Amino acid sequence: MDIFAGILYGFGVSLQHLNLLYCFLGVFVGTLVGVLPGIGPSGAMAILLPLTFGLPPATAIIMLAGIYYGVMYGGSTTSILVNIPGEPSSVVTCLDGYQMAKKGRAGPALGTAAFGSFIGGTFSLIALTFLAIPLAEAALKFGPPEYVALICVSMTLLTYLARGSTVKAVIMILFGLILSCVGLDLVSGMPRFVFGSPSLLDGIGFVPLTMGLFGISEVLKNLQKPSEKFILESRIKNLLPNLQDWRKSIGPITRGSFIGFFLGILPGGGGVLSSFVSYTVEKKLSRNPEAFGQGAIEGVAGPETSNNAGAGGAFVPLLALGIPPNVVMAFLLGALIIHGVAPGPTLIGQHPQIFWGVIASMYLGNIMLLFLNLPLIGLWVKVLKVPYRVLMPLILLFCFIGAYSINNSVSDVIIMIVFGVVGYILRRFDYEEAPLVMAFILGPMLEAAFRQSLIMSDGKFSIFLTRPISAVALVISALLFISSGFSYYRKARSGARSHGSRLGQGQNPGVYSNTQKGGEPISGA
Amino acid sequence: MKRTECSSLFLISILFTLALSHPTWAAEKKYPTGPIELFVGFAAGGQADFINRTLARGLEKHMGVTVVPGNKVGGGGIVLASLIASSKPDGYTLGTLSDSVIVATLTGQGTYAMDDLRIVGVVASYENCWITSVDSPWKTIQEFIDYARKNPGVKYAHPGVGSVTHIYTENISRNGKLGLINVPFKGDPEIITAVLGKHVSIGAFAYSSGKIQADAGKARILMCYNGLDPSLPSISKVFGKSVPTFDLVFFLAVAKKTPGDVVKTLEQALVKVTKDPEYANTLRKNNVWPSFVDSKTCNEKTIPEKLSILKSVMGPLGLMKK
Numbered sequence: 001m002d003i004f005a006g007i008l009y010g011f012g013v014s015l016q017h018l019n020l021l022y023c024f025l026g027v028f029v030g031t032l033v034g035v036l037p038g039i040g041p042s043g044a045m046a047i048l049l050p051l052t053f054g055l056p057p058a059t060a061i062i063m064l065a066g067i068y069y070g071v072m073y074g075g076s077t078t079s080i081l082v083n084i085p086g087e088p089s090s091v092v093t094c095l096d097g098y099q100m101a102k103k104g105r106a107g108p109a110l111g112t113a114a115f116g117s118f119i120g121g122t123f124s125l126i127a128l129t130f131l132a133i134p135l136a137e138a139a140l141k142f143g144p145p146e147y148v149a150l151i152c153v154s155m156t157l158l159t160y161l162a163r164g165s166t167v168k169a170v171i172m173i174l175f176g177l178i179l180s181c182v183g184l185d186l187v188s189g190m191p192r193f194v195f196g197s198p199s200l201l202d203g204i205g206f207v208p209l210t211m212g213l214f215g216i217s218e219v220l221k222n223l224q225k226p227s228e229k230f231i232l233e234s235r236i237k238n239l240l241p242n243l244q245d246w247r248k249s250i251g252p253i254t255r256g257s258f259i260g261f262f263l264g265i266l267p268g269g270g271g272v273l274s275s276f277v278s279y280t281v282e283k284k285l286s287r288n289p290e291a292f293g294q295g296a297i298e299g300v301a302g303p304e305t306s307n308n309a310g311a312g313g314a315f316v317p318l319l320a321l322g323i324p325p326n327v328v329m330a331f332l333l334g335a336l337i338i339h340g341v342a343p344g345p346t347l348i349g350q351h352p353q354i355f356w357g358v359i360a361s362m363y364l365g366n367i368m369l370l371f372l373n374l375p376l377i378g379l380w381v382k383v384l385k386v387p388y389r390v391l392m393p394l395i396l397l398f399c400f401i402g403a404y405s406i407n408n409s410v411s412d413v414i415i416m417i418v419f420g421v422v423g424y425i426l427r428r429f430d431y432e433e434a435p436l437v438m439a440f441i442l443g444p445m446l447e448a449a450f451r452q453s454l455i456m457s458d459g460k461f462s463i464f465l466t467r468p469i470s471a472v473a474l475v476i477s478a479l480l481f482i483s484s485g486f487s488y489y490r491k492a493r494s495g496a497r498s499h500g501s502r503l504g505q506g507q508n509p510g511v512y513s514n515t516q517k518g519g520e521p522i523s524g525a
Numbered sequence: 526m527k528r529t530e531c532s533s534l535f536l537i538s539i540l541f542t543l544a545l546s547h548p549t550w551a552a553e554k555k556y557p558t559g560p561i562e563l564f565v566g567f568a569a570g571g572q573a574d575f576i577n578r579t580l581a582r583g584l585e586k587h588m589g590v591t592v593v594p595g596n597k598v599g600g601g602g603i604v605l606a607s608l609i610a611s612s613k614p615d616g617y618t619l620g621t622l623s624d625s626v627i628v629a630t631l632t633g634q635g636t637y638a639m640d641d642l643r644i645v646g647v648v649a650s651y652e653n654c655w656i657t658s659v660d661s662p663w664k665t666i667q668e669f670i671d672y673a674r675k676n677p678g679v680k681y682a683h684p685g686v687g688s689v690t691h692i693y694t695e696n697i698s699r700n701g702k703l704g705l706i707n708v709p710f711k712g713d714p715e716i717i718t719a720v721l722g723k724h725v726s727i728g729a730f731a732y733s734s735g736k737i738q739a740d741a742g743k744a745r746i747l748m749c750y751n752g753l754d755p756s757l758p759s760i761s762k763v764f765g766k767s768v769p770t771f772d773l774v775f776f777l778a779v780a781k782k783t784p785g786d787v788v789k790t791l792e793q794a795l796v797k798v799t800k801d802p803e804y805a806n807t808l809r810k811n812n813v814w815p816s817f818v819d820s821k822t823c824n825e826k827t828i829p830e831k832l833s834i835l836k837s838v839m840g841p842l843g844l845m846k847k
Contacts, residue, residue, distance in 0.1 A: 046569040046596070143724030184600075186709050189686030189844065191634065198607050198636050201600035321721070322737055323714045330714060331569055337811055407598055448711070455708045456680055456724060 003130060010356030014364055019059050026063035027365045030070020031372060034086050035078055036398055041071045041328045049335060057339035058354045062361040064335055068328055069121055069311045072271055073369045076113040076304050080106060082395060084215035089271025089307040091210055091437055092279045096292060096299030103295050107377055108241040112297055113304040114373040116253050120305035121366040123257040124312025129359055136320035139265050144456060145463050147449035149473030151442050156480045157280040169435045176439030179204055186448045199411035208403045208416040213433045215399045216420025219392045221427055245297050252282045252302035260306030264313025274310030275303035276438050319347060319355055556616055556787050560591040565621045566602030572733050576649050576775055577621045579807045583798035601625045603635050610641035614780040616787035623775050624689045627831060631839055632687055633846030645777040645788055646795045647818040649808060652732035653690050653773060655747040658723050666747045666758050670703060677704030682716040682728040685709055687844060693750060694729040696838040697760060700768040720744060733812040753814055771834050792820050
């Protein structure tokens with residue numbers, strides 16, 4: 001069945017009443033789950049899976065898929081409104097989205113997130129439709145050495161996440177790397193930093209960590225300084241992004257779509273890596289990078305687009321090869337198996353109604369989500385009107401329920417509380433959590449891939465340079481590193497000369513390790 | 526004052542006796558009287574979770590109460606085993622455990638001992654296999670073995686150091702004199718990618734996952750460990766007696782102190798479930814086999830035998846508790 005016939009067939013399948021209904025149910029539940037911190041797409045899918053047993057497989061997958069990308073839409077809401085990421089892929093949205101909300105621009109932030117998510121999601125679907133099979137084959141060429149190189153590129157970009165002092169960001173990166181070592185060592189199977197506790201055997205959970213660092217610490221900070229008020233905009237016109245916002249966002253959205261989709265295909269990809277890379281790319285390409293972290297709309301548009309594009313990309317290896325690139329896709333795979341469908345390269349041929357039906361339903365789902373989320377923006381913004389003495393305990397409640405719901409385990413809640421306190425202390429001293437979180441994710445990936453590569457090569461380091469993809473990526477990473485080293489050096493020199501008295505405050509933009517295009521140092525504060 | 530004291534004492538002692546006799550009231554009603562929770566130690570969507578959910582449906586049918594499947598992920602089954610060992614011994618908290626739980630007691634990572642668990646019976650068998658990419662130079666297992674022996678240091682992928690698959694494969698490599706080197710990955714999907722992308726020569730992992738790739742023509746299954754698929758060579762056919770084999774199973778467990786009649790009821794239900802064609806067909810469609818071994822045989826023969834084979838393999842690997 002050729003592509004166009006397939007698409008038409010798929011729309012035929014997805015527009016059937018049953019499938020439309022379950023698609024809506026899926027995206028609705030997904031949005032809710034995305035908004036609520038803690039409970040993630042796999043949790044929701046696990047709970048709803050028994051509902052699907054009596055349904056035809058295509059319908060079941062349509063609903064479950066809807067939950068997944070619905071979550072990517074909803075996750076940005078709490079990130080923007082209360083600085084608590086509803087999903088790991090929305091962590092980066094907290095950085096600028098929350099700042100925008102504090103300045104009274106929550107509506108445009110939410111609107112940009114919604115539109116960006118729609119465009120990113122639709123783009124990745126189109127790419128998925130036409131490129132699924134050749135891309136999946138290409139993704140197979142990424143073995144451990146290629147991952148090492150790719151993550152090296154990502155790690156050189158890590159310092160761009162920082163708003164303030166680069167030194168503090170590096171300390172946070174190192175702290176994140178140490179935290180990521182907790183658990184079982186990949187190659188020897190020996191426990192590290194586990195202190196004899198079975199709940200730490202699998203490492204510190206990512207969700208309790210981020211919920212604690214961002215959510216609980218935010219609540220604690222507000223307890224300490226309750227005078228921060230939100231400026232509220234209640235006129236509808238100001239609830240949506242204006243023309244200037246659109247002009248600024250077009251670039252990030254376009255780039256975010258590509259970045260998100262291609263990173264989502266790779267195993268370990270999906271929303272998180274995509275959103276982070278998009279943010280750092282936008283900051284690097286921007287004309288005034290110091291606006292990032294203070295409420296730059298590009299910092300919301302890029303990541304939100306790319307995390308939805310990444311969700312679409314994650315379907316490529318699943319549908320084309322039967323290989324799930326992340327945990328949520330693995331769940332979908334299991335659901336397919338339970339329904340008696342063997343996923344894999346034969347899926348397209350043997351079950352065209354599933355492959356094309358699911359893809360077509362994702363288009364419809366994205367449209368449904370846009371209509372679902374846009375009118376709700378006015379409602380969400382009103383949440384900010386709730387007095388803090390009611391809002392904060394509610395947030396705490398949701399965080400506790402969310403952390404517990406991951407594994408029905410109290411230890412996750414304890415980890416969250418511990419990191420809530422840690423996060424509060426970090427914020428008091430102007431350390432930022434974002435570099436820590438990204439290092440926490442990237443560190444184990446890098447270590448695993450590095451050690452696997454060396455086992456594969458019998459200990460020879462040349463493996464990284466003899467393989468073409470990894471060699472190219474390593475060269476890029478080296479260039480990036482050198483270029484940011486140069487601009488840091490140049491900045492420090494000019495900063496020392498003209499702003500000598502301000503160097504100690506950690507606020508001097510001259511200490512940023514990025515620069516405008518053309519290498520002109522940024523003058524002035 | 527004396528009378529009120531006396532009557533209140535009388536009242537309290539009546540209430541006390543009633544309270545004490547309540548458990549015996551409950552015991553007179555036949556187990557099970559309410560919903561049962563059946564946990565598995567792995568994440569939703571995988572082979573273990575699938576077996577657990579199928580078993581839950583079967584038990585529900587044959588015991589007449591709701592059986593709720595759940596996941597208690599952590600440490601490859603260790604967290605679940607700890608939970609079952611310390612759970613209330615009333616037969617309402619069950620666990621579907623795999624051999625990884627036994628392995629953990631030998632590596633010292635388990636916070637429980639096998640004695641803290643009461644094995645009700647084996648519920649299913651699964652297979653491990655070796656797959657290689659479809660355009661690899663080895664068409665049969667014998668070709669691969671000859672190659673490996675001539676070129677020591679061939680790489681194989683597996684789902685994690687200390688996993689049952691890893692230990693079993695090292696057992697084959699050492700006793701079969703293959704000189705393979707293990708490359709650890711996290712889970713089956715990464716292994717498939719590594720094998721199909723030809724980053725390793727072969728992958729050792731679950732047959733249920735390998736069959737999907739083989740049927741699609743992307744991979745070739747070279748060997749099945751325990752011969753449950755008669756169309757494929759098995760360890761005993763290829764290596765004879767030089768490589769010890771053991772069954773790869775999932776079993777049902779409860780807390781040690783669970784009363785004997787509760788365990789008996791569960792065991793009888795298990796017999797019915799594993800003989801039920803619906804259970805068998807669901808498992809078979811996904812390349813898992815129903816099987817049953819009763820509690821007595823498990824405790825007296827199966828588990829001790831497995832322990833000794835595992836010890837003999839894990840010792841030289843340096844994985845045993847120091």
